[in-house]
């Protein structure tokens with residue numbers, strides 16, 4: 710369920726922290742639409758009756774054509790955009806099968822954690838990227 714904070718409703722959104730060989734998977738949002746051209750940890754809005762884990766599996770299938778398993782909770786961030794407030798929930802995910810195919814993003818990349826600061830992330834992601842650099846950035 711989305712959480713109501715006073716009159717504000719937080720839209721719950723999942724984000725995947727997917728690592729391979731010390732690099733993390735990030736994706737660039739489309740050049741048009743919300744947060745155009747910003748980098749993000751891919752995922753999406755949690756639908757009614759869905760757990761965050763189920764949401765991430767669905768989103769990674771819909772957006773990259775891959776199957777993942779979802780591991781530990783990594784961290785969260787609340788951000789108030791003009792288009793609404795979001796509660797971003799990040800989980801470690803593991804690739805299981807399928808070839809990466811960007812179906813809704815303009816681009817994706819595997820980047821060394823220490824280089825995350827060079828990318829223009831969606832504002833809600835910045836605390837998560839910073840946490841990742843602190844935990845894994847070496």
Ligand SMILES: Nc1nc2c([nH]c(=O)n2[C@H]2C[C@H](O)[C@@H](COP(=O)(O)OP(=O)(O)OP(=O)(O)O)O2)c(=O)[nH]1
Pocket residue numbers: 722723724743744748749750751752753754755768788795797831832833834
């Ligand atoms: N997936 C994702 N969304 C993010 C991140 N950071 C961030 O601010 N957002 C915002 C953008 C949107 O306001 C909201 C939902 O993201 P989304 O556009 O991926 O939602 P979705 O996949 O369910 O797509 P749609 O059905 O709305 O088209 O969360 C992030 O790291 N990952």
Ligand SMILES: [Mg+2]
Pocket residue numbers: 751752753754768772
């Ligand atoms: Mg999405």
